[in-house]
Structure formats: C-alpha cells, structure tokens
Amino acid sequence: MSxxxxxxxxxxxxxxxxxxxxxxxxxxxxxxxxxxxQAGAAGLTILxxxxxxxxxxxxxxxxxxRQVVARSRIPVVVGVSAPGFAAMRRLxxxxxxxxxxxVMIAPAPHLRTDDQITGYFAQAVEAxxxxxxWALQDYPLTxxxxxSVSVISRIMGDHPSCVMLKAEDWPGLEKLSALRKAQAEGRxxxxxxxTANGGLFLDFEPERGSDGAMTGYGFPDMLVELDxxxxxxxxxxxxxxxxxxxxxxxxxxxxxxxxxxxxHVLMRRGVIASDTQRKPWPALSPTARAExxxxxxxxxxxxxxxxx
Numbered sequence: 001m002s003x004x005x006x007x008x009x010x011x012x013x014x015x016x017x018x019x020x021x022x023x024x025x026x027x028x029x030x031x032x033x034x035x036x037x038q039a040g041a042a043g044l045t046i047l048x049x050x051x052x053x054x055x056x057x058x059x060x061x062x063x064x065x066r067q068v069v070a071r072s073r074i075p076v077v078v079g080v081s082a083p084g085f086a087a088m089r090r091l092x093x094x095x096x097x098x099x100x101x102x103v104m105i106a107p108a109p110h111l112r113t114d115d116q117i118t119g120y121f122a123q124a125v126e127a128x129x130x131x132x133x134w135a136l137q138d139y140p141l142t143x144x145x146x147x148s149v150s151v152i153s154r155i156m157g158d159h160p161s162c163v164m165l166k167a168e169d170w171p172g173l174e175k176l177s178a179l180r181k182a183q184a185e186g187r188x189x190x191x192x193x194x195t196a197n198g199g200l201f202l203d204f205e206p207e208r209g210s211d212g213a214m215t216g217y218g219f220p221d222m223l224v225e226l227d228x229x230x231x232x233x234x235x236x237x238x239x240x241x242x243x244x245x246x247x248x249x250x251x252x253x254x255x256x257x258x259x260x261x262x263x264h265v266l267m268r269r270g271v272i273a274s275d276t277q278r279k280p281w282p283a284l285s286p287t288a289r290a291e292x293x294x295x296x297x298x299x300x301x302x303x304x305x306x307x308x
Contacts, residue, residue: 003075003101003133005163007192009042010223011077013216015263016051016064017272022279024060026067028272033071035271039221042212043075044068045104047091049142050216050259053079055278058087065095075101077135083108085127092128102133104166107145114151118158125159135164135214139196149178153188160189166214168196173208180209198253199223203242206230217249218265221305244302248295260284261292268296268308 014036017028036044046068047053047061056064069076078095080103082088092103105124111117121136128134136155140146147155147169156162169175172195182188194214195205202213206227213223222245229238252261263275264284277283284292300307 003043003077003163005189005191007043007075007164007194008211010040010212010220010227011043011045011075011194011214012036012039012041012220012223013048013050013196013214014044014046014068015216015259015266015272016047016053016056018274018276018278020274020276022276024064025273028274029064029067030071032266032271033068035269036220037073040224041074041220043077043101044072045077045079045214047079048104048216049079049139050262051079052259052278052281053081058090061091062094062098065091065100066098069095069099077102077104079104079106080128081106081137085123088124089127092132096132102135102163103128104135104137106137106139106143107147109144111145114148114154117145117147117151118154121155121162122158125161130159130161133161133163135166135194136162137166137168139166139168141168141170149175149182152179153182156189156191162191164192164194166196167193167210168215170197170201172197173201173204176205176208176210198258199245199249200253202226203239206238207235216259216262217245217252218262218269219245219305222303241303244299248292248299251292251295256282257284257288261288264289264292265296268293270308 017025019025065078078100080088080092111120138147192211194212195210196215199215199217212227226238226241252258266272267275296306
C-alpha cells in the first residue's frame with residue numbers, strides 16, 4: 001500500500017487496547033481497525049507514543065503489527081523507535097515483511113547537538129534499511145529534542161527513504177511555513193507533512209502547508225471531515241467544526257492524562273471494550289470522567305457522532 005512523499009489525509013495514531021487485567025484485547029484491535037476504515041482514514045499508525053509501545057513485549061508488538069496489517073485495507077505505519085538499534089531493526093524488518101507500508105522513527109531523547117541528531121538518524125536508517133520508507137517524528141515537547149528547519153533539511157537531504165515529517169513542534173506554524181518555502185524555492189526536496197499535537201492547531205495547519213493529520217483524537221471521522229473542508233476551501237465551515245471540538249481536544253492535551261481521555265472516548269464510542277492502560281499510568285478520576293462526558297454531551301448538541 002502507498003506511503004510516500006505525496007501522502008495526504010488523516011492517519012490516526014491508534015491506541016493499543018487492553019483487557020482490564022492488562023492483556024492484549026485482540027477483538028478490540030479488529031474493531032478499532034474497522035472503525036478507522038469507516039471513519040475515512042487514509043492510513044493508520046500503530047505502536048506510537050499513544051500506543052504504549054514501551055510497555056509491550058517484543059512479541060506482543062509483532063503480534064499487533066501482524067493482526068492490524070492483515071485486517072487493514074489502508075496503509076499501516078509502524079512506530080519502531082527503541083532505545084537500541086537491534087530492537088528497531090527487528091521490528092522494522094518484520095513489520096515490512098508482514099506488509100506494513102512504512103515505519104516511524106523518533107529521535108532518542110538524549111540527543112542535543114545538530115550533529116548528534118543527524119548522526120543518529122544516519123545510524124537508524126542503516127539499521128532499518130535504506131529501502132524502508134519512514135516518517136521523521138519531530139516532537140520536542142515530549143522527546144526534548146529540538147530539530148530546527150536546517151536539521152530537518154539535512155536529514156531529508158541525506159535520506160531519500162524519509163518520505164514524511166510528522167510535525168508536532170509547538171509552536172509549529174512558522175516552522176511549517178519555513179519548510180514549505182524552502183521546498184517552493186527548490187532548496188528542499190518534496191516530502192509529506194502530517195501534523196499532530198492532538199489536532200490542537202488543525203484550524204490553521206492546512207493553510208500553512210500540512211498535507212493532513214497524524215494524531216490520536218478520539219473523533220478521527222471529524223478530522224477527516226475537517227481535512228476535506230480545508231481542501232475544499234470552506235474556511236469558515238472548517239473553523240466552525242474545529243471550534244466545536246476544541247474544548248475536548250484541549251482537555252486531551254493535559255500532560256499525563258491525555259491517553260486516558262482518548263481511551264475513555266474510544267470506549268464510550270464502542271471502539272474498544274476497556275479504557276485500561278498498562279501500568280505505570282495515571283487513571284482518570286471520577287471527576288475527570290464526568291468532565292469528559294460533559295464535554296461530549298456539549299459536542300453532541302451539534303455533532304451526532306458524540307451522541308452515544
């Protein structure tokens with residue numbers, strides 16, 4: 001399945017469903033894949049930060065990849081970031097052998113200088129193979145690695161196999177514009193840019209040059225509609241839809257509980273059977289659950305997708 005420099009649309013970041021005892025919930029995995037298809041997603045990303053990848057055993061990660069790829073009718077991108085390149089290599093190669101469209105690689109949190117960052121990705125590409133299409137994850141808020149426009153340009157210039165930037169710097173709008181300007185002037189080769197940050201800046205990111213979204217908001221069907229409105233030039237309608245969902249998007253962005261909120265919403269929507277996360281992770285308090293449910297009820301006044 002296609003995953004390349006011209007990728008567009010919404011690639012939801014998928015959660016990893018667990019039973020209440022922490023075991024993998026394979027039935028919910030199938031249901032979740034079907035849900036993203038029905039939502040109109042252009043692709044699907046698994047084993048990212050939202051997928052609780054560090055809490056999985058290597059064989060569990062591979063089992064999830066095989067199950068999702070076998071069921072999916074859209075491209076599947078697999079997060080393969082790992083503390084060591086041996087684990088990264090194994091997961092990447094086996095994911096591609098299973099039929100994944102590509103992989104996503106984030107910088108190691110200890111990287112600080114530009115040369116350290118570019119050197120790391122040179123070794124990562126050597127590990128996974130220069131024939132494997134990959135997305136570069138730029139997420140300094142969590143990963144603490146600052147990648148400037150010039151560093152991203154160096155990485156893209158050095159590695160043609162990098163077909164996408166997952167842009168989730170904050171603030172990031174000016175960075176998007178700078179990258180697209182460099183491409184327009186011929187100083188930077190083409191590549192796809194999908195944005196994240198829970199969708200918090202999707203009101204303006206398409207106008208700055210993004211090709212879509214790669215994020216985990218619990219209403220991917222809304223993100224698909226929002227993307228379509230932007231592409232149609234329906235600016236006011238796009239902003240109206242975004243504004244309706246913004247309180248819940250903002251609530252999800254609280255550090256520490258964002259995944260708990262997303263899993264709660266997916267459970268309420270009937271996508272996964274349980275909002276359980278693997279430990280260690282804070283659970284939503286009864287008060288927080290009530291607040292999320294209240295926000296959902298307000299959205300439901302104007303968007304039936306939130307009326308459960």
